[in-house]
Amino acid sequence: MIDPSRTHNPDVGYYRITAERRFNYLQRDPDHTIRVVWQALPVACPMCGADTGLTLVLERSAQPVVEVLCPARHEWSEHLIDPGHFTAWADMRWTTPNWDMFWIVEAGFGEEPLPPIDLVEEVPKAARIVTKILVREAKKRVRRQVRRRVRKVKKKALNVAYSPVAALIRTAWAMQAGVPQEEPAPAEEKGKQAPGPKIPSLAKYRAAYGMPAPAKGPACLVCEDKGRIVAPGLDIRCTECEGPAAAALAAAERKAARARAGGRTPAGSKARPGREEAAAGAGRPAAGNSRPDSGLTRSDA
Numbered sequence: 001m002i003d004p005s006r007t008h009n010p011d012v013g014y015y016r017i018t019a020e021r022r023f024n025y026l027q028r029d030p031d032h033t034i035r036v037v038w039q040a041l042p043v044a045c046p047m048c049g050a051d052t053g054l055t056l057v058l059e060r061s062a063q064p065v066v067e068v069l070c071p072a073r074h075e076w077s078e079h080l081i082d083p084g085h086f087t088a089w090a091d092m093r094w095t096t097p098n099w100d101m102f103w104i105v106e107a108g109f110g111e112e113p114l115p116p117i118d119l120v121e122e123v124p125k126a127a128r129i130v131t132k133i134l135v136r137e138a139k140k141r142v143r144r145q146v147r148r149r150v151r152k153v154k155k156k157a158l159n160v161a162y163s164p165v166a167a168l169i170r171t172a173w174a175m176q177a178g179v180p181q182e183e184p185a186p187a188e189e190k191g192k193q194a195p196g197p198k199i200p201s202l203a204k205y206r207a208a209y210g211m212p213a214p215a216k217g218p219a220c221l222v223c224e225d226k227g228r229i230v231a232p233g234l235d236i237r238c239t240e241c242e243g244p245a246a247a248a249l250a251a252a253e254r255k256a257a258r259a260r261a262g263g264r265t266p267a268g269s270k271a272r273p274g275r276e277e278a279a280a281g282a283g284r285p286a287a288g289n290s291r292p293d294s295g296l297t298r299s300d301a
Contacts, residue, residue: 002057002069008094013060015090019111022051025081026109040108043078045070058086085109 008016024040031037044051048070055069056078066081088101089110104110206213218224220241227243229236237243242250 002055002067002075010087010090010095015058015060015087016055017057017090017093017111018053018055020053021112021114023054023056023111024108025078026085026104026107027080038107041080043068043081045072045074046076047074048072050074056081056086058083060087 006014006016008014022042024042026038027041029037029039042051043054043056045054045068050070050072053071057067057069058065060083064083065077065079066083066086067075068078069075085101085104088098089104091098092102092105093110203213205211220238222240223229223238225241225244227238227241227245229238
C-alpha cells in the first residue's frame, strides 16, 4: 500500500516518482537472438488503461518490486520494471548519476521527454504574448505620466485657490500673536538681476573732471588727411582719399541739399559730416594740416 504522505528520499532507499507523461520500461526484443536489442514499452494501468500521471514507488528495504498508482487510485505491482533500472534512472535525475547505467536512458527507459517545439505555432503565439506585455507596459507608462502631470496641475490649482485663505490665516495668527506685519518684498522676475545703482557713462566722467575728449586718428592713413604724399624728393597726389578740397565741396553740397530739403537730411547722405569735412566747412584747416593752402602745391596750380 502506497503511503500518500511519504516523499521521495533516496538516502533511506525510498523512491517515489510521479510521471506526467508516459513512463517506459525496457524489454529485450525476442526477434534478435544474436545481438541484444531493447524495446521501450509504456507502463499502463491494467484496469483503466491510464498511461500518464502514474506514481511509481520503490522501497529497497521492504519490497523488491515497483508499485504503481494511477490517477484513478488503482494500485498494482509492476514486475516488468527492473528495480535496478528504476533506481539508476532516479539517481541520474535527482542525485549523483551512475554513468555506467547511462545506456538505459539512451535505450528509452524512464519518462518520455517533452515533444519538440512546433516553431510554426509557438513562435507567433510567443510573439503575440510579448507584444501584449509590451503594449500593456507602454500604456502603464503613459498613464503614469498623465497622472503625474494631472497631479501637479491639481496641486498648483489648489495652491492658487487657497493662497488667499492661507494669507488670511497667516495674518490672523500674526495679529493674535502681536507680530508686526512686514511688507512683502517685490518679486524679482526670473532671469533678471536685482536693480542697482545706475553707472554713468565715461563721457560724463570726462565732462565732470574737465578732461578733453580723446583725439581721433586721421581718416586716411596714407596721407594723414593731407591729400598729398610729401617726402624728400616726392610730391604726389594721394589716390586713397579725395583730399580736403573735395571733402569741403562734398560737405557744402550736403549742406545745400539739407537746406533745400527744409532742414531734413536727404536719403543717401551722411547724418553728420566727418571731422575734416566739418573743419573745411567752417573755414578752418583740417587736422594734420599746418596751413590752409598746404594741400595745394605748385603742380596743382
